Amino acid sequence: MKITAGRPRVGTAICWLAVAPGAGWALARLGGLDRGPLVQLLAFTPYAVLGSLVPLLLALALRRRWPAVVAAVTTATLIAVVAPRTLPSAQPAATGPTVRLLTANLLAGAADPATVVESVRTERVDVLVVQEFTPSVEAELDRLGLDRLLPYRQLNPVIGTPGSGLYSRHPISAGGIRTLRGGWGFTQAYATVAVPGAPEVRVESAHPSAPYALDQTGYWRDDLTAQPPATPHGPLSILAGDFNATLDHGPLRALLRTGYVDAAAAVGAGLTGTWGPYDGSLIPPVTIDHVLVDRRIAVRDLDVRALPGSDHRMLLAELRLPASPRADGGR
Template structure:
């Protein structure tokens, strides 16, 4: 058989072109994701997607290794930049950071989304008792949940409270070991109108601390993106030149969402991020849904407050895990 002398080189060029195309096709999604994340441009359905940035950051190492293996150097350079950008914003959450010099008393703050009151009340009361919680913030708080928590002993453990139990998902509550001053209920304007209980506690030896149980709208549908942004923008900013503030609750946002980063920039620190636990999931598969875990529950503390530890605990009946932060306050 007579073969064209051009068949071999031509086939080689086609294969080389296919390999180059494969590399760029695998690099392109990460490049687009990095641009959106770094510029804070998440919009529409991308708001939900951006919550999974830690998984995408890990995935970007694949295109880099592929480009290196195939010796596609231009694609490898771009893949390396993409991987460095995304890993660079995600990896620090697994590393403890510096802490302010706070020498006042400890304050143990816990938060739990009760999934319209379906969460197991005994588990929550046992957590408060076993971990000596000083302040408990609850969301999706119902009259039935309030009654059951007290029946199981929460009233004796945290006798001071600012509560707004409501049927469904809009209720909010704040329980404390110390008296609550200036307490009230704030209603978010967006979405379902979730409420937020707040008040000020003054542990012995510490200055007053304002604490709010946070629950902005969830960006679960396109028509809820606007309310979600509105609610997050309306969260109380930190007051670095005035009193101490702590926000604890279900923020329906991760550290990869621009509105939450804007709130942090007012003078808060994310407690989990501060101690290297910022990649620990708090919402996702815990009620059986096949959703990769993401961290949308947070304790945001004034940057003058030191974070000593953060832990998450399962709460049967809820799609969230309870979040517990042990803080060290400045001295009075």
């Protein structure tokens, strides 16, 4: 009798032990508790959705009511925060010109420059922003013809990973280089791009520090907090690049709340991985590269593309800007 009576308690304990990690994960995600080791962990929240089904099925199979209830709430919560990235959202009625923007992390100059230039040429890219941009890759890009395709530029090539660059088909002004406070000293090139038929739009190549170790998470948070906010009642703004953060990180969501829209999520492609490594490693891809656009800009499409030699993938966004007042016939 004691053994028989003990079995239900053992089964219940096993269910609670299985349910607890997922429930804690959901609470951390909802509470914005991305501190310490949770910074890296929360990047994998989309995978936690699938993992949360295991304790739910276990509790149902063992007929443990309350563990099943908690497991069901956990799964529903995780689905609620992740699923919207797979659903296209309504776009503003922008009637101005179309701009095609490409962002690429060049892995300290190791990425294949021919792939970048060919993408610019065949996809009729108007604006290119690059991170981890080096003097050697700058020279190679121009040798391959980028200077003729995108003649306007604001560049800061640096040996290693801090470099940044912005190239444009259209004239630029008010350009500069932002130096972040993070441990890597990443820089961010920016400029105002004059697209015919649209208001001027400020574009910046984003590259906050990576939270690769516990002692770097403070720099990571500082760099994300230092990113330029959107100006929904002022000039148009686009912030694109390697953010080293996913939409499950609180600082990036806070940046979005200033008036940006994540372009990938806007077209239902918000779960496509942009950082591997894609070399057989067991680390699953996560979405840390983004194109953030002013909420007045319509996102027509976003494509994630391979970039040989880099551990990141490129993002190609097709955007439609609002029309300038004169183009709309206004005063």
